[in-house]
Amino acid sequence: MTFDPSYKEQGLKSVGTRPLRPDGVDKVTGRARYGADFNMPGQLVGRVLRSPHAHARIVRIDTSQAEALKGVKAVVTAADLPDQSNGDAATFAVLDNCMARKKAMYDGHAVAAVAAIDASVAKAALKLIVVEYEVLPHVVDVDVAMAADAPVLDETVFTTGVEPAPKTPSNVANRSEFGHGDVEAGFAKADMIVERNYKTEQTHQGYIEPHACVANCNSDGTADLWVCTQGPFVYRQVCADLLGLDVSKLRVTSSEIGGGFGGKTHVWAEPVALALSRKAGRPVKLVMTREEVFRASGPTSATSIDVKIGAKKDGTITAAEATLRYTSGPYAGMWAELGAMTSFACYDLENVKTVGWEVVVNRPKVAAYRAPSAPMAAFAIESAVDELAHKIGMDAVDFRIKNAASDGSKSSYGPVYGPIGIGPTLEAAKSHPHMSAPLGENQGRGMACGFWFNFGGQTCVDLNIGADGTVTIAVGTVDVGGSRASLSLITAEELGIPYENVKAIVADTSSLGYNDMTDGSRGTFSSSMAAISAARNAIQVMRERAATMWDISVDDIIWEDGHAKAVGATHDNLAPLSVADIAAEAGNTGGPIAGHSELVADGAGVSFGTHICDVEVDPETGSTRVVRYTVIQDAGKAVHPDYVEGQYQGGAVQGIGWALNEEYVYGADGRLQNPGFLDYRIPVCSDLPMIDTQILEIPNPNHPYGVRGVGETSIVPPLAAVANAVSNAVDVRMFHIPVSPPRILAALNAQAKG
Amino acid sequence: MTSIAVSTTINGDDVEFLCNADETLLDVLRNRLGLMGAKEGCGTGDCGACSTIMDGRVVCSCLVLGAETQGREIETIEGMSEGQDLHPLQAKFIEHAALQCGICTPGFLMAAKALLAAHPDPSEEEIRFWLAGNLCRCTGYDKIVRAVQGAAAEMRGAKT
Numbered sequence: 081m082t083f084d085p086s087y088k089e090q091g092l093k094s095v096g097t098r099p100l101r102p103d104g105v106d107k108v109t110g111r112a113r114y115g116a117d118f119n120m121p122g123q124l125v126g127r128v129l130r131s132p133h134a135h136a137r138i139v140r141i142d143t144s145q146a147e148a149l150k151g152v153k154a155v156v157t158a159a160d161l162p163d164q165s166n167g168d169a170a171t172f173a174v175l176d177n178c179m180a181r182k183k184a185m186y187d188g189h190a191v192a193a194v195a196a197i198d199a200s201v202a203k204a205a206l207k208l209i210v211v212e213y214e215v216l217p218h219v220v221d222v223d224v225a226m227a228a229d230a231p232v233l234d235e236t237v238f239t240t241g242v243e244p245a246p247k248t249p250s251n252v253a254n255r256s257e258f259g260h261g262d263v264e265a266g267f268a269k270a271d272m273i274v275e276r277n278y279k280t281e282q283t284h285q286g287y288i289e290p291h292a293c294v295a296n297c298n299s300d301g302t303a304d305l306w307v308c309t310q311g312p313f314v315y316r317q318v319c320a321d322l323l324g325l326d327v328s329k330l331r332v333t334s335s336e337i338g339g340g341f342g343g344k345t346h347v348w349a350e351p352v353a354l355a356l357s358r359k360a361g362r363p364v365k366l367v368m369t370r371e372e373v374f375r376a377s378g379p380t381s382a383t384s385i386d387v388k389i390g391a392k393k394d395g396t397i398t399a400a401e402a403t404l405r406y407t408s409g410p411y412a413g414m415w416a417e418l419g420a421m422t423s424f425a426c427y428d429l430e431n432v433k434t435v436g437w438e439v440v441v442n443r444p445k446v447a448a449y450r451a452p453s454a455p456m457a458a459f460a461i462e463s464a465v466d467e468l469a470h471k472i473g474m475d476a477v478d479f480r481i482k483n484a485a486s487d488g489s490k491s492s493y494g495p496v497y498g499p500i501g502i503g504p505t506l507e508a509a510k511s512h513p514h515m516s517a518p519l520g521e522n523q524g525r526g527m528a529c530g531f532w533f534n535f536g537g538q539t540c541v542d543l544n545i546g547a548d549g550t551v552t553i554a555v556g557t558v559d560v561g562g563s564r565a566s567l568s569l570i571t572a573e574e575l576g577i578p579y580e581n582v583k584a585i586v587a588d589t590s591s592l593g594y595n596d597m598t599d600g601s602r603g604t605f606s607s608s609m610a611a612i613s614a615a616r617n618a619i620q621v622m623r624e625r626a627a628t629m630w631d632i633s634v635d636d637i638i639w640e641d642g643h644a645k646a647v648g649a650t651h652d653n654l655a656p657l658s659v660a661d662i663a664a665e666a667g668n669t670g671g672p673i674a675g676h677s678e679l680v681a682d683g684a685g686v687s688f689g690t691h692i693c694d695v696e697v698d699p700e701t702g703s704t705r706v707v708r709y710t711v712i713q714d715a716g717k718a719v720h721p722d723y724v725e726g727q728y729q730g731g732a733v734q735g736i737g738w739a740l741n742e743e744y745v746y747g748a749d750g751r752l753q754n755p756g757f758l759d760y761r762i763p764v765c766s767d768l769p770m771i772d773t774q775i776l777e778i779p780n781p782n783h784p785y786g787v788r789g790v791g792e793t794s795i796v797p798p799l800a801a802v803a804n805a806v807s808n809a810v811d812v813r814m815f816h817i818p819v820s821p822p823r824i825l826a827a828l829n830a831q832a833k834g
Numbered sequence: 835m836t837s838i839a840v841s842t843t844i845n846g847d848d849v850e851f852l853c854n855a856d857e858t859l860l861d862v863l864r865n866r867l868g869l870m871g872a873k874e875g876c877g878t879g880d881c882g883a884c885s886t887i888m889d890g891r892v893v894c895s896c897l898v899l900g901a902e903t904q905g906r907e908i909e910t911i912e913g914m915s916e917g918q919d920l921h922p923l924q925a926k927f928i929e930h931a932a933l934q935c936g937i938c939t940p941g942f943l944m945a946a947k948a949l950l951a952a953h954p955d956p957s958e959e960e961i962r963f964w965l966a967g968n969l970c971r972c973t974g975y976d977k978i979v980r981a982v983q984g985a986a987a988e989m990r991g992a993k994t
Contacts, residue, residue: 108925109920288873338873
């Protein structure tokens with residue numbers, strides 16, 4: 081049956097309600113099983129040896145003493161994970177990051193691993209591995225790495241995207257450019273121009289659950305991986321590629337996931353665990369320590385961004401330009417490109433140009449973190465926009481409203497927008513009581529906007545109707561924050577049955593067709609699309625069964641309110657059949673009833689938000705407290721409003737941490753100085769006020785219920801909203817995130833000196 | 835390594851176990867006793883995901899040695915509900931959507947239980963400071979604070 085995903089306004093019974101989540105009891109009783117909560121018979125403990133150097137040639141590794149230690153069952157190095165990338169640079173980069181080959185590229189880079197009978201033997205074995213390093217000059221700062229005299233990390237990196245192609249290698253992997261119009265002509269028309277450089281520091285997703293897996297390679301060539309991941313199907317493919325396994329012989333089961341935020345979309349130690357298991361012939365459990373999580377997994381880019389924006393006195397922006405330099409760790413990604421795409425997405429601009437520079441440095445490989453690359457760009461752009469509004473004497477919200485993109489605007493990154501939420505979120509901010517509330521001494525208010533694309537992608541759902549008429553849906557998108565509830569709600573709505581009659585489970589890779597990861601705010605958007613399609617297929621089957629039961633034509637049967645109903649004068653006296661009625665007779669009408677769907681969920685609606693933040697700054701210490709915070713964001717349709725609010729609040733607080741406090745601190749030796757939650761301080765309960773939320777619903781025309789992704793946009797505005805609030809509180813512009821006490825004090829001292 | 839024999843009380847039951855001198859209470863709970871509700875988020879007492887209650891006080895079980903629990907009374911998340919009846923805090927956490935990924939939830943529940951034992955009618959500030967040793971990266975804490983407020987009100991109501 082052809083699936084029509086277009087939005088139709090309709091009365092809703094389940095979607096938009098707030099029922100209890102199906103996995104709640106497991107999670108409040110300690111019964112939910114996460115990555116480290118699974119064991120297998122005969123399981124070994126895996127541990128990884130990591131480079132203490134930021135950049136070093138690996139001259140020699142001697143594992144003989146470790147192998148000889150009693151209780152050690154396997155030791156692996158790069159030699160046990162041979163390069164099978166066939167020249168594919170991206171695959172090679174993943175492999176090299178999992179286990180260093182010729183060089184250690186950052187402090188914490190894996191160089192060897194052991195599997196032993198217990199943790200203390202494994203730990204002792206690591207100390208017996210001899211690694212001879214030739215320490216090389218390193219570079220961690222993005223601007224320094226781009227300089228002509230910087231140590232070059234990789235002799236095979238020649239900048240792409242520039243003409244003519246460079247003849248010498250450098251740390252600049254890629255140049256990307258977006259925009260339209262003529263920015264020079266636009267700046268010539270401006271009455272006022274703001275031109276600034278902004279910097280942001282590297283942060284970590286900070287999920288509370290460290291990476292954890294249990295790997296088991298069997299002697300018959302089959303393998304199993306239990307792992308906390310946002311994408312079991314992607315992990316299966318990547319692990320199989322790296323280890324030379326047949327994809328169909330590797331079964332990946334995703335555990336409950338203790339936070340990911342993008343950091344669990346990339347493989348880290350999982351291929352190493354599989355290699356250890358293959359060599360030892362026994363299951364291997366490998367759990368990272370918190371220090372390993374910080375040193376060797378998932379940080380964001382650190383950035384340096386130049387922004388130039390010009391406007392007329394009436395507030396019309398005439399031109400906008402940004403140059404964005406993003407670190408990517410030792411391997412190129414598309415982080416600067418994403419920053420360049422998102423920079424000016426909130427605005428309707430005649431002349432706009434953004435250039436992204438992807439820069440390799442001796443830091444851990446950058447991973448996605450919630451709307452990856454957008455928060456840093458938004459910090460720079462929204463700071464400059466704020467300053468420009470101030471300079472031309474316009475209210476910061478009015479200035480943004482005047483320039484906001486709307487239906488039909490050509491976006492700064494190319495596409496023309498449909499119905500979007502930036503204007504409505506700004507209007508809502510303007511009229512929000514928060515905006516006019518009085519401020520106290522040393523307090524300031526800031527606001528900022530944010531954008532994220534959202535993603536759809538490959539999706540597959542199985543829907544089975546039980547003999548009692550209850551329904552199970554098997555989905556392939558990992559539930560990171562309540563999607564089993566939202567998908568059950570949508571399935572219930574589509575079938576016309578109660579929420580309690582639907583159970584959603586996350587299937588493993590051998591039980592369901594391929595699904596893309598839970599990323600790009602796609603979990604509820606894409607899996608609900610497939611669930612709706614599967615439900616419609618099941619309804620078709622149930623109509624046919626009803627036709628058999630009644631012995632009438634299927635064309636005379638409609639589906640309404642969870643029942644098959646006969647229509648037409650001759651059938652009026654037939655009582656409607658419920659799902660349970662039809663399911664009870666399934667054995668006599670053709671067997672079990674199911675619906676299936678596989679599709680590419682196109683048309684993920686873009687997402688916009690506007691945040692308002694009040695801070696209080698202690699002028700003596702530079703310490704800053706957020707005293708009030710409001711998130712306004714377009715959800716398209718909030719399927720389960722509690723968990724939409726939760727996404728808004730959680731993203732905002734991650735952004736607040738990034739804005740005020742979180743940063744990777746490197747020593748002169750290139751070693752990470754703060755790889756722990758004590759020194760890398762994420763926001764705690766006592767740091768924060770309640771986080772107010774306002775959900776706007778501007779339907780996505782490409783989803784039957786108007787759903788847009790909601791997970792990521794909330795982390796985009798806070799960096800700028802907080803920095804603008806601090807700037808307004810102390811009357812000094814802040815250009816470097818985090819605006820930690822030392823940076824605020826330095827800015828205040830510089831101002832005092834004039 | 836010579837194991838140490840320990841007799842203790844966990845969730846009201848007498849428990850005996852052997853552990854090594856360097857094993858933490860968290861190691862013992864998870865690896866020897868099969869009580870995996872306490873989670874290891876850091877192993878250094880910074881995240882609170884392994885919070886348990888020892889003799890009425892919240893502790894990070896990663897900072898307590900297994901051998902130290904000799905003769906003590908330990909409460910873990912596995913003992914929080916009475917059979918099928920959830921503790922009001924557990925019920926309110928679900929009702930208020932105070933969990934997303936849920937990895938921090940057992941630790942928060944133990945810390946909140948100790949809070950309400952000491953302060954049946956806590957202010958928002960008291961809640962925020964009592965729970966400041968438990969990290970949550972998903973929720974921004976808003977709904978957690980509201981869930982604790984809800985449970986406190988219900989528990990006070992039940993007593994009067």
